[in-house]
Amino acid sequence: MTPALLPAADTPTINEAATAFMLVAASMVLLMTPGLALFYGGMTRAKSVLNMIMMSFGAMGVVGVIYILWGYSMSFGNLQDGGSDLAGIIANPFHLFGLSGIFEDGATRLIDPFGVQVFIPESIYVGFQLTFAVITVALISGAIADRVKFSTWLVFAGIWATVVYFPIAHMVWGGGLLSGSENGLSAKLFGATDGVANVLPIDFAGGTVVHINAGIAGLVLALVVGKRLGFGTTAMRPQNVPIVMLGAGLLWFGWFGFNAGSELAADGLASTVWLNTTAATCAAMLGWLLVEKIRDGHATSIGAASGVVAGLVAITPACGALSPVGSLILGAVAGGLAALAVGLKYRLGYDDSLDVVGVHLVAGLWGTVGAGLLSTSTGLFYGGGPRQLVVQVVIAVASLLVSGILTLAIGLALKAIMGWRVSEDVESDGIDQSEHGESAYELSGFGGGRFGTGSAVSTHSARPAKTTEGASA
Amino acid sequence: MKLVTAIIKPHQLDEVKEALESYGISGMTVSEASGYGRQRGHSEVYRGAEYQVDFVPKVRLEVLVDDMDAGSVADVILKAAQTGRIGDGKIWTVPVDDVIRVRTGEHGTDAL
Numbered sequence: 267m268t269p270a271l272l273p274a275a276d277t278p279t280i281n282e283a284a285t286a287f288m289l290v291a292a293s294m295v296l297l298m299t300p301g302l303a304l305f306y307g308g309m310t311r312a313k314s315v316l317n318m319i320m321m322s323f324g325a326m327g328v329v330g331v332i333y334i335l336w337g338y339s340m341s342f343g344n345l346q347d348g349g350s351d352l353a354g355i356i357a358n359p360f361h362l363f364g365l366s367g368i369f370e371d372g373a374t375r376l377i378d379p380f381g382v383q384v385f386i387p388e389s390i391y392v393g394f395q396l397t398f399a400v401i402t403v404a405l406i407s408g409a410i411a412d413r414v415k416f417s418t419w420l421v422f423a424g425i426w427a428t429v430v431y432f433p434i435a436h437m438v439w440g441g442g443l444l445s446g447s448e449n450g451l452s453a454k455l456f457g458a459t460d461g462v463a464n465v466l467p468i469d470f471a472g473g474t475v476v477h478i479n480a481g482i483a484g485l486v487l488a489l490v491v492g493k494r495l496g497f498g499t500t501a502m503r504p505q506n507v508p509i510v511m512l513g514a515g516l517l518w519f520g521w522f523g524f525n526a527g528s529e530l531a532a533d534g535l536a537s538t539v540w541l542n543t544t545a546a547t548c549a550a551m552l553g554w555l556l557v558e559k560i561r562d563g564h565a566t567s568i569g570a571a572s573g574v575v576a577g578l579v580a581i582t583p584a585c586g587a588l589s590p591v592g593s594l595i596l597g598a599v600a601g602g603l604a605a606l607a608v609g610l611k612y613r614l615g616y617d618d619s620l621d622v623v624g625v626h627l628v629a630g631l632w633g634t635v636g637a638g639l640l641s642t643s644t645g646l647f648y649g650g651g652p653r654q655l656v657v658q659v660v661i662a663v664a665s666l667l668v669s670g671i672l673t674l675a676i677g678l679a680l681k682a683i684m685g686w687r688v689s690e691d692v693e694s695d696g697i698d699q700s701e702h703g704e705s706a707y708e709l710s711g712f713g714g715g716r717f718g719t720g721s722a723v724s725t726h727s728a729r730p731a732k733t734t735e736g737a738s739a
Numbered sequence: 740m741k742l743v744t745a746i747i748k749p750h751q752l753d754e755v756k757e758a759l760e761s762y763g764i765s766g767m768t769v770s771e772a773s774g775y776g777r778q779r780g781h782s783e784v785y786r787g788a789e790y791q792v793d794f795v796p797k798v799r800l801e802v803l804v805d806d807m808d809a810g811s812v813a814d815v816i817l818k819a820a821q822t823g824r825i826g827d828g829k830i831w832t833v834p835v836d837d838v839i840r841v842r843t844g845e846h847g848t849d850a851l
């Protein structure tokens with residue numbers, strides 16, 4: 267959906283149903299990142315699961331902080347009066363720096379981003395958008411599992427969100443280049459009427475901003491960072507398949523907040539989006555399992571979890587434009603395509619460890635382009651002609667290029683300045699120990715050693731005093 | 740004294756334990772082990788990538804016995820652990836110089 271750049275009406279009234287809905291939706295999207303951490307953590311090797319999970323949690327910390335400081339302002343600072351926009355690429359990062367500008371007389375402003383007279387507090391709009399920025403950064407981490415310095419990752423998370431995510435979110439949702447505004451690419455291709463492009467780009471909940479963006483960034487980083495030791499020769503079996511399934515379940519649940527919440531109102535379209543999201547996801551799981559059964563002989567658990575995620579990714583841009591049956595078709599194709607795409611890394615030799623490319627990039631591209639085929643109002647298969655399809659391809663390719671080039675620049679710069687890789691010894695012994703000083707599992711009970719050597723334990727009071735009585739006991 | 744060690748299939752453990760108890764063996768040590776013999780391993784597929792899993796889960800069971808019992812204990816384990824299918828495991832017996840019961844300090848057969 268493309269926000270209209272209208273100033274708020276004279277006497278806006280809060281829509282309490284929409285506000286309640288957005289509070290829930292934002293909380294659900296926030297839960298997706300811990301869900302993703304489990305989804306990814308279960309698929310890594312036992313020696314690096316904590317690092318994998320911490321890459322997601324670290325993204326929550328870094329991106330959450332900078333979103334409040336300048337992220338929202340860069341993406342959406344132009345939506346309300348007084349904000350400016352630089353060439354459709356970014357809004358002014360300082361206009362709403364620290365968000366003090368969204369409060370008037372001590373209360374949050376009301377905002378109606380779609381110009382449909384549904385007013386919600388700007389605070390929860392910020393919150394909702396914050397959770398999107400967090401998970402997009404976290405998604406990238408799966409491509410570089412098991413081998414990256416935690417410090418470099420955190421710095422990357424902040425720079426990438428600022429240089430890549432905030433501008434792309436602005437371009438698509440903040441009235442910029444990839445939106446349906448009269449300055450957007452679509453309006454330049456097919457013209458605009460009354461300030462709105464004749465062909466509105468379809469990206470309901472973030473196929474371009476979130477999935478194509480994170481997917482291509484994952485591919486670029488996997489190439490910059492390089493392969494894990496032993497990639498393609500040694501077995502790297504998932505350490506805990508049940509938590510992969512749990513993570514996929516949490517992602518599915520949270521995704522209803524992501525997709526239906528993107529309507530910004532508890533209404534009929536949000537309900538249809540819920541249904542379409544489910545339809546595509548169920549079909550995608552079956553699509554993936556069918557490919558696996560034919561190719562590998564078994565329908566696997568990780569295949570089911572991956573199919574679920576592929577379906578959710580594909581329906582994300584399209585969920586507001588399709589019929590339920592159209593969603594089934596989009597989902598089934600997405601599951602099958604992604605199942606085939608995860609084999610590419612072995613053939614082409616890039617170590618996208620947890621298939622960010624195979625799942626998010628491929629399904630994200632298909633969902634964005636597929637919307638141009640299956641949209642019930644403007645899709646090619648529904649007699650809408652090729653113009654929607656062209657616009658969809660244009661926004662997909664534009665996101666690919668912008669994200670790919672900028673991610674390459676950031677990745678190479680960090681490689682030169684901080685370095686990405688932990689040492690080979692650390693990588694083969696397990697990154698959890700060296701980067702976090704912890705182990706995920708203590709199953710044997712044979713750890714040995716003694717308590718109380720850390721800085722948190724006072725050497726004077728906590729350690730049992732050696733008394734004569736104690737020594738003789 | 741002898742140490743009888745058996746590598747058996749994990750799901751045969753209860754049967755072997757009960758057979759040893761009815762023979763009159765009063766204690767044993769069991770540990771999880773993994774390995775392969777003629778059975779070899781199996782393959783698993785994750786997202787289309789096939790992994791050969793060579794070491795399959797086994798149980799290692801150890802019993803200390805008097806010299807004269809060693810043969811029959813091995814037989815008892817053999818009968819209880821045998822399924823006739825590949826992967827049933829192995830049993831071996833080695834001599835033991837001394838055994839000490841930690842609680843009392845008893846040595847030799849008294850400590851069994």
